[in-house]
Amino acid sequence: MSDNENWIKTYAVSDIDDEDVKEFQLPNGNKIAVYNINNTFYATDLFCTHEKVSLCEGFIDGDSIECPLHQGVFKISTGEVLESPPTEGLKTYITKIEENYIFVNVS
Amino acid sequence: MSDISIIGGGHASGKLVNNLHKLEFKGNINIFSEEEHLPYERPPLSKDFLYGSKKFEDFKIDINLEKVNYYFSTKINKIDFINKIIYDQNNNDYSYDKLVFANGSSPKRIFEENIEGVNYLRTLNDSVKIKSSIEISKDIILLGAGYISLEISSTIKKNYPNKEVTIIDNSEKILLRNSNDDLREFIFKYQKKNNVNFLFNTSFQKLIRNEDGSIKSLILDDNKILACDLLVVGIGVYPNTDILKGTMLEEKNGIKVNEYCETAVKDVFALGDVALSKNNFLNKHIREESWNNAEKQSDILAKNLTGTKTAYDEIPWFWTDQFDQNFQILGEINNFDNKILRNYSENKNTIIYFKNKKIIGAVAVNNGRDISIIRKIIKKNIVPNMEKIQNKDINLKELL
Structure with a gap:
């Protein structure tokens, strides 16, 4: 896969409000969460590593996302677990902005 | 560095050990567990584990056994607070500098003896046994309409929508404790929608057995006979305070602790389901009996045992997953x-x-x-x- 093919175009920058998150389905079928935190854009796997629940239903507090089911907390920028019950971190993706669109690197 | 002995091998105990290690506690840690398994979280026992979508590995609490003395299948029977010695079922003695009670609670029983087909859910082994019984049972009755029964009925109906599941309770509604009418209405709606049967304001007066001694049916208060090949009793729990009988810490409704998990006896602590803890939010002592309580108290007690005085400051919170x-x-x-x-x-x-x-x-x-x-x-x-x-x-x- 060429480098260009690794970058997947997701949402327009204006599609995601500050401190909000949106679900996106990658071409391979995997679902990710795309975040806007103070106009910096991040992407992680969509589902909490503790139970298969969408983090898009969770609560964003600064640079952290709290799972809506059992209140596990992850650091959005790194995916690390900040509060249990999850023990496994979230997969994160590198992002870039081009022509006002958020691109996610799936390599 | 002092030695810590922990009575009990459940969620609170396992997390306490790991938190102590995270805080670089260097003393010896002894854990005395009546179970033969490593500590684990209990919520999956009535839900995902019982259903089959989670394995023990998914919710066990990994402990580095090289850094602790873990006594499996060991029951502490006697405590000498004056000389700081505890004794197990074989009268082996162990001295301690600091003692932690994390020995949880036990289900209230309806019979002292074990009857084939009559089950209680507290441990991993209980859940394994109930799971295999569900598969072969036709008439399932859950005694008590509390959270445990409602979660079990949900799990059974998800796996076997056509199995008859009946919940019996001697009050007029579900969830008499830790609930309110709004929550009851929400939950009852899902239970009824999924065809769980309910019999309120009744209990059973007699249990009829088969020739092999196993359960056959229940005779209710109104003499109605209900066929039953699996009975799961979920009528509440009591804190495991029996070992304190006759000691200076004798308590009935749990081991009373302040917001630092300290008991009235110096160097003795309690946490988790057995602890009757000071809750600053409610401004009273309560036994929370929740995952969150075990998780968060283990965090603050580890800090207190390693010299950083920290108060338990949680607003009581719990969840139930049904249907x-x-x-x-x-x-x-x-x-x-x-x-x-x-x-x-x-x-x-x-x-x-x-x-x-x-x-x-x-x-x-x-x-x-x-x-x-x-x-x-x-x-x-x-x-x-x-x-x-x-x-x-x-x-x-x-x-x-």
Whole structure:
């Protein structure tokens, strides 16, 4: 896969409000969460590593996302677990902005 | 560095050990567990593990056994607080510098003897046994309409929609404890929709056995006979305080501790289900009996045992998952003087409870995000804008 093919175009920058998150389905079928935190854009796997629940239903507090089911907390920028019950971190993706669109690197 | 002995090998105990190691505690740690397994979290026992979607490995608490003395299948029978010695079932003695009670609670039993087909759910082994019994049982009865029974009925119906499941309770409604009518209504709706049978205001007066001694049927108070090949009893638990009988720490409703998990005896602590803990939010002592309590008290006790005095400062919170719906309960949901329903959709609701214009608690159906925000509102002592709360289109986050 060429480098260009690794970058997947997701949402327009204006599609995601500050401190909000949106679900996106990658071409391979995997679902990710795309975040806007103070106009910096991040992407992680969509589902909490503790139970298969969408983090898009969770609560964003600064640079952290709290799972809506059992209140596990992850650091959005790194995916690390900040509060249990999850023990496994979230997969994160590198992002870039081009022509006002958020691109996610799936390599 | 002093030695710590922990009585009990459950969630609170396992997390305490790992938290002590994280804080670089260098003393010896002895753990005495009546079970033959490593510590584990209990919520899956009535849900995902019973259903089959989670394995023990998914919820066990890994402990580095090279760094602790783990005594499996060991029951502490006697405690000498004066000389700081504990004794196991074989009268082996162990001295300690600091002693922690993390020995949990036990299900209330209806018979002293073990009867084939009559089950209680507390341990991994209980859950394994019930799971295999469900597969071969035709007439399943759950005694007691508390959270355990309601979660088990949900799990059974998810796996076997056509199996008859009947819940019997001697009161007139489900969830007499830790609940309110709003929550009961939500939960009961899903139970009925999934064809769980309920018999209220009744109990059984006699149990009829087969020739091999196993359970055959129940005779109810009105002489009605119910066929039954699997009975699961979920009529509440009692704290495991029997070993304190005759000691200076004798207690009935749990081992009383302050917000630092300290008992009245120096160098003796308690946490988790066995602890009757000072809760600063409710301003009273309670036994929380929740995953959150075991998790958070193990964190603060580890800090207190390693020299950083930290108070338990949690608003009581627990959840129950039934029929793929998540119900969360935060804070005080009784004794309110006002409440507001935020009805987002048929399966997504939050009810917020107030006293003197301040939020004191909430119940959420499939809406953990609201619970996260409400917890912060309560902790920050914010007097909320009622107009905003009443408008479900306004994100509660605006109140922070």
